Amino acid sequence: MLPTLRLRRIWFRNIKHWPWVLVRTALLVAISYVIIFPLLSKLSTAFMTESDMWDATVRWIPRRFTLENIQLVIELMSYPRALFNTGLLTTVVSVLQVASCTLIGYGLARLSFRGSGLITALVAFVLVVPPQVTIIPQYLNFRFFNLYGLLPEPGINLIGSFWPFVLMSVTGMGIKNGIFILIMRQFFKGMSSSLEEAAYVDGADPLRTFLSIMLPNAIPALVTVFLFAFVWQWNDFLYTSLFMSGKTFLTTMLSRIGTGILTPSIVTLRNNTGMLLLIAPLLLVYVLMQRHFIESVERTGLVE
Amino acid sequence: MKRFRMNLERQKALYGIFFTMPFVVGFVLFFVNPFIKSMLISLSDIRFTQTGYELNYVGLKHYEFMLFVDTQYIRKIVDAFLQTLKDVPMVISFSLFSAIILNQKFRGRTLARVIFFLPVILSAGIVLRMERADFVTQVLMNSELVGAGGPAVFSDAAVRAFFEQLSLPSSFISFLMAAVDNVAVIIRASGIQILVFLAGLQSIPASLYEAADAEGATGWERFWVVTFPMLTPLILVNIIFTIIDSFTAGNSEMMNTIYDAVSLSSMGYSLSSAMAWFYFAFVAIVLAVVIKIVSKGVLYHQ
Numbered sequence: 382m383l384p385t386l387r388l389r390r391i392w393f394r395n396i397k398h399w400p401w402v403l404v405r406t407a408l409l410v411a412i413s414y415v416i417i418f419p420l421l422s423k424l425s426t427a428f429m430t431e432s433d434m435w436d437a438t439v440r441w442i443p444r445r446f447t448l449e450n451i452q453l454v455i456e457l458m459s460y461p462r463a464l465f466n467t468g469l470l471t472t473v474v475s476v477l478q479v480a481s482c483t484l485i486g487y488g489l490a491r492l493s494f495r496g497s498g499l500i501t502a503l504v505a506f507v508l509v510v511p512p513q514v515t516i517i518p519q520y521l522n523f524r525f526f527n528l529y530g531l532l533p534e535p536g537i538n539l540i541g542s543f544w545p546f547v548l549m550s551v552t553g554m555g556i557k558n559g560i561f562i563l564i565m566r567q568f569f570k571g572m573s574s575s576l577e578e579a580a581y582v583d584g585a586d587p588l589r590t591f592l593s594i595m596l597p598n599a600i601p602a603l604v605t606v607f608l609f610a611f612v613w614q615w616n617d618f619l620y621t622s623l624f625m626s627g628k629t630f631l632t633t634m635l636s637r638i639g640t641g642i643l644t645p646s647i648v649t650l651r652n653n654t655g656m657l658l659l660i661a662p663l664l665l666v667y668v669l670m671q672r673h674f675i676e677s678v679e680r681t682g683l684v685e
Numbered sequence: 686m687k688r689f690r691m692n693l694e695r696q697k698a699l700y701g702i703f704f705t706m707p708f709v710v711g712f713v714l715f716f717v718n719p720f721i722k723s724m725l726i727s728l729s730d731i732r733f734t735q736t737g738y739e740l741n742y743v744g745l746k747h748y749e750f751m752l753f754v755d756t757q758y759i760r761k762i763v764d765a766f767l768q769t770l771k772d773v774p775m776v777i778s779f780s781l782f783s784a785i786i787l788n789q790k791f792r793g794r795t796l797a798r799v800i801f802f803l804p805v806i807l808s809a810g811i812v813l814r815m816e817r818a819d820f821v822t823q824v825l826m827n828s829e830l831v832g833a834g835g836p837a838v839f840s841d842a843a844v845r846a847f848f849e850q851l852s853l854p855s856s857f858i859s860f861l862m863a864a865v866d867n868v869a870v871i872i873r874a875s876g877i878q879i880l881v882f883l884a885g886l887q888s889i890p891a892s893l894y895e896a897a898d899a900e901g902a903t904g905w906e907r908f909w910v911v912t913f914p915m916l917t918p919l920i921l922v923n924i925i926f927t928i929i930d931s932f933t934a935g936n937s938e939m940m941n942t943i944y945d946a947v948s949l950s951s952m953g954y955s956l957s958s959a960m961a962w963f964y965f966a967f968v969a970i971v972l973a974v975v976i977k978i979v980s981k982g983v984l985y986h987q
Contacts, residue, residue: 405786412783413800415869420803481707488704492697500705505925505976507716509968511933513944514961515719517738517954518726522718529718552711560926562708564881567918568888570985581693587700601884609805609877616810632811652815660806667802672795 427451427654431646450654458634458655464662467615467631470546475610477550478558479603485553486565487591491577501566508559512619520623545624546614556613556620561606568602569595608670615663631659727958747959757942758960762967765939769931769971772874775867776927777920780875784882785912804876874930878923885919886912917983924979925972932968939964 427450429443454460489501512519523545527536539545549555553562572595580590596603618632625633635655639648727747729740751758787798806812893911902910933940943964946957 402791405789405791409786409797412872413797415872416800416803420807484704485708488701492701492704494698494701497701497705500708502973503712504708505972506969507712508925508929509933509965509972510716510720510961511940514958514965515716515723518719518722519715521722522715528714549711549715551707552715553708554711554715560877560922560929563922563925564919567922568885571885571915571918572888573890587697598888601887605880605884608802608880612806613809616806616812618811618814635811635815656812656815660812663806664799664802668795668799671798671802 423653423656426650427657429650431644431650450650451658454638454651454654454658457638457651458631458658459629460658463629463631463634466629468662470543470621470625470630471611471614473543474546474550474555474614475607477547478553478555478561478610479607481551481553482558482561482606483565483596483599483603486562487569487595489562490566490569491591491595492587501563504553504559504562507554508557508563512556516619516623523624540624540626541628546620555610556617557609561610564602564606565599568599572598604670608667611666612663616659635659723958724962726955727962729955731955743955747956748963750956751960751963761939761942762964765932765937766967766971768937769928772871772931773924773927775871776875776878776931777923779871780878780923781882781916781920783875783879784886785908787879787883788886801879802876804873805880808873808876874927874934877926877930881919881923881926882916885916889915914984918985921976921979921983924975928972928975929968932964932971 425443428446428448430445430447430449433443433445485504489497489504520540523539525536526532526539527534539548546555550558553559576594577590580594585593616632618636621630622633622636635652638651638655642648642651725740726738728744729742730746732739732741783801787794787801791797889911893915894907897907897911931937943957943960946953946960
């Protein structure tokens, strides 16, 4: 194509582009507003004194701006310690979950064997049952852990350690792990098989093909699954409060900061402040991860 | 060559078993055991003791109670089903559309992606739990923000007044109001799906788009010829997730009934288990039917 002709075409495209840019911006702003709005009200109350909350003239901007809530809640939650514990547990759990769910998903997608269809169905079924329903037997399972009687009575007490989390993560049984397995399965199933075939013809075994050919092309899916695992473990209260009872974690501390206080407005102040302190590190992780993720995708160009 | 194929297929199957082994082990150790126990609990009266609990077998008593005595149970299942039927198409189309927008290049894209990620955080674990328990915020905001059934964003009265000024018929206004309320709910339920689609969009080989461009395809055609078919595997995943999420969301009426049943009486935990198992069997059947239908339309690029 002649350069001038090409330039004209690009120019023409840009002109056509403008109405879409306007519509897109309007939509993004509107949707962002809907999402941010509830959070904004929390953000502002965290910096209010109690009297501001009942002051009808105060809507968004606190009249008496204060950092007292933040300081108090940091102390009540033992924030540094809780942050460390939660960060450690969450990192361990999400790395393990990404690894196990990727393996399982790849096995179901690319290495079919008799019964792999049935296993896929079981994965979906596990996902249907929310943990709340099986939590009591699950707790007893770890309290008297005996592997169906293989270990001597009365079994080992795993409560209070990382083991219940580690064991469930390694086996793809953690929080909503079923959807991770299904995401990875569909992702790998959707990939082109030409490179895979070439690797097999060159004599690579399935493990090498997986590690050096298929895995690098799945980075966006890996990052996405990691983020979900991270957020869900970070915010988890059900498992953490039962398996780690008495220990200092962000969610368990957060659930307690209002106890014993009879004034509802103070409870709300504290809760909102605590919630912000819980969410803030997550947002930081997301911003860092997603930047890395886009760059890595654009750098490699992800050719098949 | 044929022999090589045979060996390769066998080798692959062997590795497949090896790769999926963790799940099978986990399923047996951490699902079957609680599953069977929970099943037994639903068939018994339960009494908690110091070392656990004692069961007293009563057969289908709890199932009979919820199906034939409790007049609300069946209705709630039907309601949950209709709600899911409404949610799924809206969530899927909204999240696909949002992901395509967020995948384009524009200024402020990182900020937009952060904002669209917020619902993922806000709909999980303790945040959701506290939001429901947060009584004061609800009272304070009630006049303007919190409508029935969920955090509505727009002031009902103000929006209604605005529509009335336009002298629209009142039934139409009610329809618009419901739609506006729904938009907030749909947006909040789409966080996960948007990220899944975004990952899918990032992985579509650029060569496919180049090929489409070389053929002179318009943006609309590019979407239907390249983007949509390449995303169908993930559309299936998102449909599965949306169905499960809609049925088992922590704030749905049915799930609240199941959780609340625990506190009804000393036998509550048994009744709750019975309600849960019947409900999940129903959800599993719905899911199986949907997967069967949708799978036919899924294209795998091979």
